[in-house]
Amino acid sequence: MNKFTKSFLTFLGLMLCFGITTIQAQQIYKVQIKDEIGPNAWRVYKNAYQNALDAKADYILIDMDTFGGAVNYADSIRSALLNSSVKTIVYINHNAASAGALIAIASDHIFMQKGASIGAASVVDAKGEILPEKYQSYMRGLMRATAEAKGRDPRIAEAFVDPSISIPTLKPDGKLLTMTAGEAVKSGIAQAEVVSEKDIFVALKFEKPVVTQHKTTVVDAIIGFLINPMVSGVLILLIIGGIYAEMQTPGIGFALVVALVAGALFFAPLYMEGLAAHWEIALFIIGIVLIALEIFVIPGFGVAGVLGILCLVCGLAFSMVSNDYFDFKLAHPGMLFNSFMIVIGSMILAVILMVIFGKNILKSSAFKRLVLQDEQKSDEGYTSSIHKTSLLHKQGVAKTVLRPSGKIEIEGVWYDAVALDGFIEVGAQVYVEKHENYNLFVRKIEELDA
Structure with a gap:
């Protein structure tokens, strides 16, 4: 071998080493899913994914600790993971139960902290009771299809949902499958059992990982707060209370402003989250118009008033639940019933409070400072x-x-x-x-x- 050849091979070797080093210096975009899987979790992940694309990240790392949540939002995150152009890693930092398990198996890599668990994905209602077979069948199909898409054992994924599937080495017959980190690694569901994120980077041979933490904005925090069911109930109370006060005391104006602001705060975040559609908002407005006609135009209380109340209640309730023109199969079981209970309960409470305290509030000195009184000439x-x-x-x-x-x-x-x-x-x-x-x-x- 002559001197020129040796020099060329040495140069080539150095270039290859440099190239390998460059490839292993990975850009990691990290996002946390630590709460219930719902509209806020879906919004956070969508924003994180877009930021990862903008930053030209090589991997998205999901730091997960959740007991589950709504199937429709979990399915949205699952679909985003399956279609992601960026490699995805789920780090199960304690729990990936129910909807969390579905999201985890949709990722390219699963790593589990020592002591973590994954599984128990049967569909339950708000009380934790197992729902009928049609819900379980749909969830089984999602689990099986997701596992197949990522090269994982679909039978194990299905056993997270179906207790009748027999896997003697992992669970007793008739019981749902929940796996420890060690069991998940042995069965091929998870890639490795780790102590920290650093162990993940070592397992994936990242020599110089650069981690960027996703930060939620003030808008994200406000939206997450406003779509909380308890806050939604308070806003409904203000909407109904404001309308009731305005109708009881014509010309005041301030009560109507309160109702309008509360309505905007109720519908705006739900619209941004994709929950409240145009037709649901229109249904609410039609209800207000019909009630106003019944109050100020049509004597007595009849068809217009009843239809107005129905439209108002349905507009508010449907806006809180994901649906496709009355198709609620993807909504979390029991969510529609709960939303109607929140709306009806808030309406009843608003009327009771206005009947008990309404006159005192309207005549109080503090309220009069906020109201422009009409000049009576x-x-x-x-x-x-x-x-x-x-x-x-x-x-x-x-x-x-x-x-x-x-x-x-x-x-x-x-x-x-x-x-x-x-x-x-x-x-x-x-x-x-x-x-x-x-x-x-x-x-x-x-x-x-x-």
Whole structure:
């Protein structure tokens, strides 16, 4: 071998070494899934994946510790992992139960911390009770298909859901499969049992890994807070309470502003998460319009009012649940029922609170500071409350619907009035029974005659 050949081979060897070193210096984008699998987890992963693409990362590392959650959101993350153009690693840092197990087996590499577990993926309701076979069949299919796509044993993945599958070496017959880290490694589900992330990088032969931690934004935190069911219930309470107060006290305005702001805070995050669709928001608005027509235009309480309440309730409830035009098969079992209970419960509580405390709140000095009071000029037919005591026992006519408050006319002058019987239609003859503060309290003359 001549000197030139030796020099060339030496140069080639150095270049190969340099190339290997360059390949092993990997860019890792890390994201945590530490809570229940739901809309917030799906949003976080979508943002993390896009950031990983922008950063030209070689791997996405999911640091997982979850007991599961909604199947539809877990399936969305699963699909994103299966279709990912970036290699994916799931580090099970304690738990990957139920929906977490589905996400884990969709990744390219699974590493488990010592003492971690994976499995128990039967579909259950909010009380933890096993749901009917149709739900289990769907979950079994997802598990099996995912495992096959990633070259893992589909029978083991299916045993996470189906206790009837017999795997004597891993579980007793009739029991769901939950695997320890050691068992998952032996069965080929997981790649290795590790103590920390550093062990993962060693196992994958990353000599110079550069890890970028995904950071949630303020917007993510706000959206995650607003879509919490408890917060949604409070917002519904404010929506209904504001509408109720506005209808009971025409012209105030502030209560309507509260309802509108609460409605925006309720629907906006759900719309951004893909839960609230245009038709669901439209259904809610139609409900408000129908109720308003029933209150201010159509006398009595009939079809428009009932339909309005139904549209309002359904618009709010459907917005909280993932569906495809009334197809709720991908929604977490029991979620639709829970959303209706939240909406109905909040509505009932709002009405009760307004009936008990509404008058005191509307007349409080703090509330009056927030409200622009209408100027009642004498040349427009208004008069001071000082003279209203002289109106006792006089007769007049209702100029607006009293439900129970509204306007009446006595001897050509308009006054604020409250119907003691709860409702008086436009044009009805009324009788002034008493006077308190700024209001006259009246009854229908027909009822007095009866």
